[in-house]
Amino acid sequence: MFKYVGFALSFGTKEGEGGTFALFHGIFPPNFVSDDEDRSLTHESAYKYKSDTPGASSSSSARRLGKNSWLHWILLPWTLFGTALCLADGVFTPAVSVTSAVGGIAVAKSNVSSKVVPISIAFLIILFIPQRFGTATIGRVFAPVPVTMIWFLLLAATGIVNIIQYPGIFRAFDPSRAVLLFVRTKNYDMLAGVLLAVTGCEALFANLGQFNATSIRLSFIFITYPSLVLAYLGQGARLIADGEEVFSNVFYKTIPGPTGGPLYWIMFLFAILATLIASQAMITAAFSLTQQLINLRSFPPLLMKYTSETIQGQVYVPAVNWALGIGCIVIVAAFKDLAALTNAYGFAVSTVMFVTTTLITIQIPLVKRKPVVLGITFLIFFGFIDGLFWGASLKKVPHGAWVPLMIGCVLMSIMWFWTWAKGLEDEFDGANRRNLRHFIMLHSVGSEDKIPPVFVSPYSQISTENQEITFVDEQAAMEDEPENEERGLYLLADSKEKRLLPRVETAAVFHKLSAGRGVPHAFYAFLRQWPALPRVVIFLSVRIMPTARIPSEDRYTVTRVRSLPGFYGVTYFKGFRDDFQVNIDDVIEKLYDLELRAAGSGPAEALRAASKVTTHIVPSYYVVSRPVSAGHLSPLIDWIRAMLVEGVYRRMSTMFPETANWLGSADEIIRVGVNAVI
Known part of the structure; x- marks a missing residue:
């Protein structure tokens, strides 16, 4: 009992959790991705990043071990x-x-x-x-x-x-x-x-x-x-x-x-x-x-x-x-x-x-x-x-x-x-994140992104403490060159072929199931399967905060991609007792204010009009086991691996979806199939 009362209670996580699993993750803390980095869709961010983030372990020695450590x-x-x-x-x-x-x-x-x-x-x-x-x-x-x-x-x-x-x-x-x-x-x-x-x-x-x-x-x-x-x-x-x-x-x-x-x-x-x-x-x-x-x-x-x-x-x-x-x-x-x-x-x-x-x-x-x-x-x-x-x-x-x-x-x-x-699925998701500008572009190629202005929720500072954030000033945002949507957006396929993406007067919320820069692979899969692009495209990340409830006015932090019209990054701050329910009206109001200040009333009104119909889009990974090289044992290992990945995990992930705790109507969710070779 002296071991537990005198020692073990001092080894809980920063969130106050105890137990053997909490001890393990004190030694191998999860990778930390800041909210601003997570909203970055073009791999450019508006802040300087320091390594001593609160999401990291208090010990750099623990972090250096890494998940590949023996x-x-x-x-x-x-x-x-x-x-x-x-x-x-x-x-x-x-x-x-x-x-x-x-x-x-x-x-x-x-x-x-x-x-x-x-x-x-x-x-x-x-x-x-x-x-x-x-x-x-x-x-x-x-x-x-x-x-x-x-x-x-x-x-x-x-x-x-x-x-x-x-x-x-x-x-x-x-x-x-x-x-x-x-x-x-x-x-x-x-x-x-x-x-x-x-x-x-x-x-x-x-x-x-x-x-x-x-x-x-x-x-x-x-x-x-x-x-x-x-x-x-x-x-x-x-x-x-x-x-x-x-x-x-x-x-x-x-x-x-x-x-x-x-x-x-x-x-x-x-x-x-x-x-x-x-x-x-x-x-x-x-x-x-x-x-x-x-x-x-x-x-x-x-x-x-x-x-x-x-x-x-x-x-x-x-x-x-x-x-x-x-x-x-x-x-x-x-x-x-x-x-x-x-x-x-x-x-x-x-x-x-x-x-x-x-x-x-x-x-x-x-x-x-x-x-x-x-x-x-x-x-x-x-x-x-x-x-x-x-x-x-x-x-x-x-x-x-x-x-x-x-x-x-x-x-x-x-x-x-x-x-x-x-872990294999998350590794696939991270490896297939894409810079938005690498496959979507304006007809006039060569325009460059500029750092997007940001509306910051006070709760974002909970997870970005010890970071220096540099924001674009409001005047610079107003003076940026106007976007010309008439030039149109094009999809650059893997074959380097360009395909025009007509815009549909609707809004789509693409849910990012794991943190990281860029857009998820599900978005690229969506564009390959659908012949059009929603007028408003929102990439949503979720942060569960160590407080029971977040006021509605502080739940969303939004970012705007300046060189590609209609693309936004949103962080949804959720209290641990808040129901998982994205209020799209609140999000649109945040985006409307951002567009109004950055581009004027025309684009802002167009955004509001297009957002009357909103669809949530989540990836549905169809996992396939990749072949491994193990000499004479390769056929046996491939068979066992395929049985585990395709026969067991594929079915379990269907039975226990990531959306298990979401609220909202099921007819508002579209699942985009993605072949994931893991």
Whole structure:
């Protein structure tokens, strides 16, 4: 717990996210593209770019590693495996916690022991149904009664009462006692049982996006840790004093007073409520991890709903919620034996703990810029402890731990495959971006672009801090040579043949699904398939900002291509709780004001008239596996690669489109087919 509270919470991302995947992307941060660069359609921009951008890692050493680093390809599957097992925890934590708490009924009323499983399933259903309302709303339900505080006070009080029966239990703070125990018994497997006392530590780190480091540290130091230590010391004291009498169910048998007495049922009630809250923490951690995976393109896009006005990490993912709920019910019904269930539970936690240790070790010198010796010391100390726990839990694989191992391997395979395939698609998209002037030109060839004037949203500065931006002054914009649309626009095909592009009195919004300069390949594919060009062509990029909602007047930043009439770059700034819905009327008003100031009322009125009908255009990649050269193994590798890319990824990308979270009518969207050889 000291590792997580004292160290791990300081290694979250700048967005406040925690967990193994956040640690990995601290070492290999995503490539940062500024908003101004993203709107550049002719590969010319109106700013000077500095390398110390906020989207980059705080360490240049981490960025120099790059995605082609050998370390990247070693750590990626290791990290994904840890993340997958953390998601598997979302299945086992509620199952173990609720079943253990409900087991108290069987201690007091042995005749209902056969009903523990159905009662546990009923509580699990109650737990998962209200998740759609969000963490904050569920928390308000328990707010009138501070369940967690009362629970920890009860644990501390019962622990103190039990310690009185054998005060010598405080010798447990002497680590030599633990060493002597294992030397005397030679029972290394006992460590797997000890592990269950710290199973919540990884959820604590993964939930960093739901809360913040300070609140977690304060509650742990002053409430959680003292209460738990007193409770465990008290149980240990009763084990020494009473032995076999309490061994069958240590928690319920060590409650002071008679079994089935008033205090017993009070503890039972709060145990149920506390386990539901603890399970809630693991479920929300699973939502946060899924959000990270989707945003960083390592998991298929799923519908996400943001449930908080203040914290971006509080999300609800319906598909994950119901998958966890069904998984919990199946696990409880299948295992029935609580011992086998706890064996399975411990393996997942110990593996994730070891993954976290290795990633923090690498972050210490590369990201935090601390001496390498500190990283090595951290690995030796905490890695040794985690290794002991992991080795003990590994021996439980034949006795139930194979279930989380199987779940983890399946989820890791999906994540690794999606990361690889989506990376190939994004690489194709980036490699096929085009300078607009290279294939569209006026009839009079030779006109040159000038730097476009820009209307800047104040929110653009959130992601372009530390950049020097030089804007064209308004007078220069007004004095530019007038555009003569009568000369017409021509498409320069790959064969160097020119084709006239008649303009249609409509507007088209081409969505850029990944950041970068130039126009997407889908636009060139659109021109090859359609014989005309919309009067207004908008290339739209989306930025999700770390604030709940963006005022409507600040949502759009627009840029105008001066030498090619009717072409615009737009950045849509979206708060994390804003619905994805492009208000085309607001965009057109921004463009109208820009045209009015730069070219006069004539072009501005023409733009407004042409924008009465608007169509959204998104690419639909038809992926095809490219052949590889691998000597005699080429036919086999080509077949496997084609099966994965064309047989699996092509279908999955159709089932989980990038537009899954968009609002608006489907009849306003045109999908342009693009053959993508990846």
